[in-house]
Amino acid sequence: MDMLVKLYELPDATPYASDLQRAGIVVRRAMVHERHKVAAWVSETFGAKAAGWVDECTAAFARQPVACHIAVRSGTVVGFACYDTTARGMFGPIGVGESARSNGIGRLLLLASLRDMHVVGYAYAVVGHVANTTFFAKAAGAVAIEGSTPGPYPADSALV
Secondary structure, eight states: OEEEEEGGGOOOOHHHHHHHHHTTEEEEEOOGGGHHHHHHHHHHHHGGGGHHHHHHHHHHHTSSSOOEEEEEETTEEEEEEEESSSSTTEEEEEEEOGGGOSSSHHHHHHHHHHHHHHHTTOSEEEEOSOSOHHHHHHHHOOEEETTOSSTTOOTTOSOO
16 A cells, blocks of 8 residues: 655654764765665665665666665665655655664655655655555654555556
8 A cells, every 4th residue: 555644744853863873874865876886785685576676766866866865874875765766756665774673764764755855845745555554654644545556556567
């Protein structure tokens, strides 16, 4: 199912950013020259199930400004989030490496991306094909969009 987020009612991300910076983690917009490294990290970290994520991540780097945020610790990517990839106004994909989970990285990546969407003029964002509804509801106030399966992803989108 898809979920909807009111971008004009986002929580303040400042406390999360400060906590992560103290832990040596920075969340920032990715830069074009980092595309191949970020795409390779997504592929290596999430495997075959994330083949579409690599494509969406690559599309995010084609936007100006780049529509991908990354979390970096000691010069290494530990998480990513993209928006405006499959369709305009859609958030996702998002992923945090296994060893970096449960410390707020995902929440800050989500909020940074959603804040960018609001700044460029979106009032709402659609989170596509949500697996963890609790995370998006708690982190950004997302609500389910009834009848949204399969969303913009047609049944034959996994062409072989």
